[in-house]
Amino acid sequence: MESTGRTENEQGEPLMKDTTKESSWSFRHIVILVTLCAVFVLVYGNTTLLASFFPTEAQDRGVSNSVVGIVFGSYSFTAFLFAPISGWLIPKFGARMVLIGGIMMCSVSLLLFSGCELLHSAASFAALSLVLRVLSATGAAASETSAMAIALEEFPNNLGTATGVMELFSGVGFAVGPAFGGFLYTAGGFKLPFIVFGSAMAAFVPVLFFAYSEKQEAECANQTEENNSSMLQALKIPGVLVIALCYITAGTILGFPDAILGPHLRDLMGLNASHIGLIFLISSLSYAFLSPVVGFIGDKTRWYRWMIVLGFVGVGGGFIVLGPAPFLSSILPTRKVWLVCVAMFLGGTFGGCLFISLMPELKITVRNYGMPDNASTNGIISGIFTSMINLGVTIGPILGAVLYQHTGFQWATMIEGFICIGQAFIMAAYVTIEKLVQRGKSGDHVKGEKSALLETTQVEEK
Numbered sequence: 001m002e003s004t005g006r007t008e009n010e011q012g013e014p015l016m017k018d019t020t021k022e023s024s025w026s027f028r029h030i031v032i033l034v035t036l037c038a039v040f041v042l043v044y045g046n047t048t049l050l051a052s053f054f055p056t057e058a059q060d061r062g063v064s065n066s067v068v069g070i071v072f073g074s075y076s077f078t079a080f081l082f083a084p085i086s087g088w089l090i091p092k093f094g095a096r097m098v099l100i101g102g103i104m105m106c107s108v109s110l111l112l113f114s115g116c117e118l119l120h121s122a123a124s125f126a127a128l129s130l131v132l133r134v135l136s137a138t139g140a141a142a143s144e145t146s147a148m149a150i151a152l153e154e155f156p157n158n159l160g161t162a163t164g165v166m167e168l169f170s171g172v173g174f175a176v177g178p179a180f181g182g183f184l185y186t187a188g189g190f191k192l193p194f195i196v197f198g199s200a201m202a203a204f205v206p207v208l209f210f211a212y213s214e215k216q217e218a219e220c221a222n223q224t225e226e227n228n229s230s231m232l233q234a235l236k237i238p239g240v241l242v243i244a245l246c247y248i249t250a251g252t253i254l255g256f257p258d259a260i261l262g263p264h265l266r267d268l269m270g271l272n273a274s275h276i277g278l279i280f281l282i283s284s285l286s287y288a289f290l291s292p293v294v295g296f297i298g299d300k301t302r303w304y305r306w307m308i309v310l311g312f313v314g315v316g317g318g319f320i321v322l323g324p325a326p327f328l329s330s331i332l333p334t335r336k337v338w339l340v341c342v343a344m345f346l347g348g349t350f351g352g353c354l355f356i357s358l359m360p361e362l363k364i365t366v367r368n369y370g371m372p373d374n375a376s377t378n379g380i381i382s383g384i385f386t387s388m389i390n391l392g393v394t395i396g397p398i399l400g401a402v403l404y405q406h407t408g409f410q411w412a413t414m415i416e417g418f419i420c421i422g423q424a425f426i427m428a429a430y431v432t433i434e435k436l437v438q439r440g441k442s443g444d445h446v447k448g449e450k451s452a453l454l455e456t457t458q459v460e461e462k
Contacts, residue, residue: 038207039147040169042204078134080387113194243384252393253392256396260404265337279337283351309427311355321346
């Protein structure tokens with residue numbers, strides 16, 4: 001079925017719900033969701049585990065700051081490259097097996113990372129760290145992509161709620177990772193964080209064998225043989241392309257403050273590292289705890305598109321206030337911690353509105369354009385999610401650092417704010433144009449039916 005937009009019923013209302021699958025929350029669904037939440041805690045904890053101690057260890061061995069930055073930056077870039085491959089592997093081997101393989105790869109890379117303690121040469125320490133970081137990112141991309149594919153399969157009518165809960169626990173993993181790593185590093189040295197976290201991931205593998213049934217994997221494989229799709233096919237759909245661009249822009253939101261907010265708060269406001277960490281925590285906590293609420297509202301109202309628009313506008317406003325933008329300098333005070341806190345709260349709150357709505361909207365779009373509801377399509381959707389958002393996370397710190405260096409903090413945050421608002425206008429324009437095209441085609445269809453009825457009546461009269 002090909003269409004220029006969303007499938008509609010006779011009243012012109014979009015058919016958004018998949019009524020062919022269960023929408024109730026059975027015990028089995030709860031077990032799967034709990035398992036997926038644990039996966040997100042482990043994957044995002046793995047992402048940030050090194051943050052609190054690795055730079056110091058690397059510098060003690062003579063590794064430069066730029067090389068340390070490359071080691072950290074390689075993670076999101078590798079995830080961007082490998083996520084589409086993970087999506088391609090899912091219909092061939094099953095989401096469960098790709099998930100287990102990804103978790104095992106993360107576990108092995110972490111356990112091997114503990115051996116870097118034995119290397120005293122700066123070059124060998126940096127080289128092995130980079131290789132293992134890339135291996136860890138590959139496993140994380142496979143894990144996250146397959147976890148989202150399982151969510152797409154298991155929660156077709158409650159995807160916003162499920163995604164919101166999973167994002168809550170991804171925020172927990174993201175926040176706990178540095179603290180957990182720092183505590184273990186203080187207690188047992190460089191190798192202990194890697195041994196404990198790597199062992200925990202390995203111990204979780206048996207749970208995954210029972211969380212997703214082999215029968216469902218066989219059904220997914222049969223569906224894939226019948227009707228296969230590709231990411232290129234999906235990206236040719238205008239709506240998917242717009243959402244992919246939304247994911248890239250959303251990824252820049254995550255990475256943009258990392259490179260510039262810390263130095264700004266330290267140099268111009270005199271805050272120490274603990275205070276800066278608490279300010280970053282405002283955004284993370286507001287995002288994490290509001291995500292399930294946003295997901296529930298989205299599932300009930302199905303207003304995902306306009307929630308995306310609202311999210312981008314709100315986050316953009318947060319960046320403009322964060323500076324504050326030069327044109328607001330006469331209205332808002334500069335160098336005030338409370339204003340930074342307000343801006344970070346806005347970013348986290350509206351960020352939840354944005355991020356949680358993207359995945360359900362992406363699934364609705366590909367289904368309404370005729371792509372089959374099978375493992376192949378779910379792999380493509382989750383691959384687009386993981387790949388595009390990690391591309392944005394790669395771009396964000398670079399964009400922030402370049403703008404900060406050449407324009408200063410106020411201009412840099414204002415430009416990122418207008419990028420977000422611009423993305424909101426792109427999404428709103430697409431939705432409006434699609435609606436106008438649908439109305440035009442609906443009107444033509446009605447005219448055609450009236451003409452056919454009139455011709456039939458005339459023939460009968462003759």
